[in-house]
Amino acid sequence: MGVLSRLSALLTGQQPVAAGSTTTVPILVIGSTGLALAQGLEKVGIRCIVVEKNESLDAQPRDWNMGLHWGAESLQALxxxxxxxxxxxxxxxxxxxTPAEDAxxxxxxxxxxxxxxxxANKFYRLRRRKLGALLAQGLDIRYGMKLEKIKYSEDGRYATASFTNGPSITxxxxxxTDGARSTTRELLLGPEQGSIRTLPYCATFVQARFRAEQALFLRKFHPLYLACISPAGYFSFFGLHDVPNPKRPETWTFFFYISWYSSLEEQEATAHWSNAQRLQQGKEFSKNFTxxxxxxxxxxAEDQEVWYMSLSDFDPGAxxxxxxxKGGRVTLAGDAAHAMTYQRGQGLNHSVTDxxxxxxxxxxxxxxxKSRGDAIRLYEExxxxxxxxxxxxxxxxxxxxHDWQKVLKSPIMTKGMTKVHDNKSKN
Known part of the structure; x- marks a missing residue:
């Protein structure tokens, strides 16, 4: 019996365990943003369990969409x-x-x-909720399990995750893969070093439907996506989020935002603002827009719900x-490993590449x-x-x-949306 077969037999969860104690599995994925990883493992015959702290993939009230371009090859392979x-x-x-060539x-x-x-060649604009539902098919996902701690066996072979409810998993x-505010990362680095960094920039997002004639007008600028940069120091994106019926424009949902410089002091001072105040601020910003x-x-409408957030990052190289x-027994991937801002549209592509x-x-x-330690070390490097x-x-x-004097020298203007290694090879 080969190494893979022996390990899979050992950790399939079929060996006797005491009731209510520990489940065992070759790979444990923390967080539903790791569904692509889980599909890739299942595809090559390596069993895994995905645990998700929410009660379902749709537990978050808001959906959003993401750009997939140079990372499409990785996602397809998974x-x-x-x-x-x-x-x-x-x-x-x-x-x-999706056109072969676009911009x-x-x-x-x-x-x-x-x-x-x-x-933006072969630029897929994917809905997060639909992508999750597709990737979840056929996987062993355990919901409502919030990670509490990780213990490592003294023999260097296993790691055991404990949760606020539910059995431990070894x-x-x-x-x-539990997102930008990763509990796993905080357990590994501590709450201070493991936290994301809040940046002095904010954005207010909108998802809205309009009357048919208004929707047709808005879509004529581009069928799917459009960006703009304002001399006043604003960055904006505009695009579609959902088209349930292409023949009924009143059913289309548009997704758009304005982002701006906002000091940490200003963010703290406005943290209590209501939805109405956020909406009014966005309306005021937009008056000087095209x-x-x-x-x-x-x-x-005056009661339109908006979504405000501070921008943040986490640099694993800092x-x-x-x-x-722990000798290759725990690692990070996706936003848990590298939370990044979104004006260059890179997050999903790096996550699926991970x-x-x-x-x-x-x-x-x-x-x-390779040894487990070497394999995980090389992946992380x-x-x-x-x-x-x-x-x-x-x-x-x-x-x-967000600085009109520097816009034309920004990476999105000079390097487009190619990945960092591509950029280095051209310099």
């Missing part, structure tokens, strides 16, 4: 073929095919003049951020090609260099796109 063939169905508008237009936010077109490897932002904000993986590379690393130590570099570039980009 999915079963039949699942990948459904990728069109989870886009913001399933009726609009995101960046407008001057005040004049409407075209500043630049950033190439695994050969625990992977924290369309579609100007009209979209002005057409919003001093004090290197965690101890998943693809981590599946290979896990196969390497299950097959005996590549991930930290790649995604850590992107965290820093994305934060720099966020700073520059």
């Amino acid at each position: 999915m079963p073929e039949a699942m990948w063939l459904r990728i069109q169905s989870i886009q913001v508008d399933p009726s609009t095919p 995101i237009q960046f407008l001057n936010g005040q004049t409407g003049e075209l500043m630049t077109s950033v190439p 695994a050969s490897l625990i992977v924290g 369309d579609p932002w100007k009209s979209a904000f002005s057409w919003l 001093e004090g951020h290197r965690w101890d993986n 998943a693809g590379k981590l599946v290979v690393a896990i196969q390497d130590f299950f097959s005996g090609l 590549e991930m930290i260099a790649r995604a850590g570099g992107e965290v820093r570039m994305s934060t720099t980009n966020t700073e520059m796109v």
Whole structure:
């Protein structure tokens, strides 16, 4: 029997355990943002359990959408073929095919003049909720399990996760994929070093429907997505979020936001603001904008719900951020490892790339090609260099796109949406 077969037999959860004690499994994935990783593991025959602190994938009240471009190859490799063939169905508008060549237009936010077109070839705009539902199919997901602590066996072989409710789970490897505010990361680094960094930038997001004639007007600027940068120091995005019926514009949901510089003191002073105040602030900002932002904000009802958030990051390459993986028994991936700002549209692409590379690393130590410690160390070194570099570039980009004197030298203007390693190879 090979190493993979022996380990799988040992950790399938089929050996006798006392009632209410510990479940065992080869790989434990903490957080439902690790569903792509779980699909990749299942695809190569390595059993895993995914635990999610919420009661369902749809527990969060708000949905959002994400751009997938250079990371599409990794996501496709992780999915079963039949699942990948459904990728069109989870886009913001399933009726609009993804073109082989496209570009995101960046407008001057005040004049409407075209500043630049950033190439976005095979640019998938995916709804988070639909992507999660697709990736969840066929997986062993345990809901309502909030991570409390991790213990490591003295023999160096296992890690055991304990939860505020539910049985403990022992695994050969625990992977924290529990988002930007990762509990796993805080357990590894402590609450101070393991926390995200709040940046002096904020954004107010809107998801709204409009009357049919208004929706048709808003969509004429681009069928799916559009960006603008204002000389007044604002960055904005506008696009579709959901098209349930392409023939009924009144059913379309649009997704748009304005982001701006906001000192940490200002953020604290306005932390108590109501939804009405946030909405009114957005409306005031938009008065000096070009369309579609100007009209979209002005057409919003006075009770329209908005979504305000501070921007933040976590750089795994920063001093004090290197965690101890306990000989390859615990690691991080996705936003848990590298939370980044979104004005360069890189988060999903790095997350699925992490998943693809981590599946290979896990196969390497299950097959005996590498030791577990070496396999996870090499995965982390590549991930930290790649995604850590992107965290820093994305934060720099966020700073520059909110400063009109620096906009044209910002990474989104000079490097587009290519990954950090691609940029380095061109310099």
